[in-house]
Amino acid sequence: TDLEVNVDDLVKLLSPTMSLIVRRKTMEIVTQLGTPLDGSAGKYFQAQDFALGRAICQLCEATASDRTETLAALTNYTSGSIEAADFVLEHSKCVEIAYTSVVTNALYSSVASRLLVNVSRHFPDRVDQKLKARNADYIGALLGLHGSLLDASDEYLCAILAPLMDVNDNLDDEEMGKLPVRLQYYEKERDASDIVRQKLIEALFQLCATKHGRQVLRSKGVYPAMRELDKATEEAESKKERKLLSSQQEHTLHALIGILIRYESEMDVDPELSSIRELGTVEEQE
Structure with a gap:
């Protein structure tokens, strides 16, 4: 009523x-x-x-x-x-x-993080500007929260991952079973906003900055979900339709997939690495 x-x-x-x-x-x-x-x-x-x-x-x-x-x-x-x-x-x-x-x-803090996710989904650039004005290194501050953000409730991970998934994703039963419960047998379409998808892919990429973050993303089936996003992008391009991802997004997505598809023992990364961005810096120096 x-x-x-x-x-x-x-x-x-x-x-x-x-x-x-x-x-x-x-x-x-x-x-x-x-x-x-x-x-x-x-x-x-x-x-x-x-x-x-x-x-x-x-x-x-x-x-x-x-x-x-x-x-x-x-x-x-x-x-x-x-x-x-x-x-x-x-x-x-x-x-x-x-x-x-x-x-x-x-x-x-848990409910506060959900508000940040919602507002960021609508206005990612404005939220970024507002938080930078408060703390220029706010992303670094959030990186230190991976342990609490990626907790057993999966709320933060679901908020980031859901808009990147689609009802037509081809996941087998084993891959489906690894996903957070709320994302199993997902029945919605991907978010239509290029900006939103870019920010969410970057957020997942940043979660790979720590060993804990990488391990959680692997265990929660993020790789198969990103594989399907990449496939959808390629199919859209082959049909000469509007691209799902910009070239920058594709680069970040492929880098993310490259990390998640490997075992931690194959990473050759210092487990105390503070930011995934340092990986790119090291590679450029080499």
């Missing part, structure tokens, strides 16, 4: 001056409203000149005690609404809050 709500009432109840229990109960409703992917979530977020979206962001900025709930709600809304993602980026400090939460391993 449709949930009838009054945006004005929700905004008032989300005020930081309201009691914690009132804010929590209100956030339950707000988070539920952000769940549907039929477009209704975005309409609630944007209603009355983004009144609800602004209230969620302001509560996130004002009180750390509400961060888990507010970041979760923003994750829901930005999942299917590019307008919500744009508002969060342009009119709040929630992306910066989410980044700080992740690098400091705050209690709500």
Whole structure:
């Protein structure tokens, strides 16, 4: 059944001056409203000149005690609404809050990372610019989090890998069984955005910077998934259709496949290597 709500009432109840229990109960409703992917979530977020979206962001900025709930709600809304993602980026400090939460391993770092993934999916270049302004070496900071990012929940890996997969990928049962459960028997199409795919391939490539990252990606069946992406690219080119990947993406994808197809003992790489980029530097010097 449709949930009838009054945006004005929700905004008032989300005020930081309201009691914690009132804010929590209100956030339950707000988070539920952000769940549907039929477009209704975005309409609630944007209603009355983004009144609800602004209230969620302001509560996130004002009180750390509400961060888990507010970041979760923003994750829901930005999942299917590019307008919500744009508002969060342009009119709040929630992306910066989410980044700080992740690098400091705050209690709500897991949900914060999901918000970063969603907003980055819509606006990868803008997120990159915003985080660089905060920390020029933010990628290096994230590299140090491979152990926590690639945890048993597979949430981060699924968020990166899903947009690169397609229902027509030809994976056998053994290859399918290695994938995270949520990606087995995948029934969606690849993300249509060249920029999104490029950033996601680069993210997987960066995860290969550490031995732990490489081992997890191999064990989770990332190689077969990337093999199918590469095959789809070649098929599109042979039919003279629009390329799935740019030349830069192809280069990164092939480098990624080259790493994942090998055993760790064949890598001839220092296990303490801080960044995969150093591999290219070494090869150029040689």
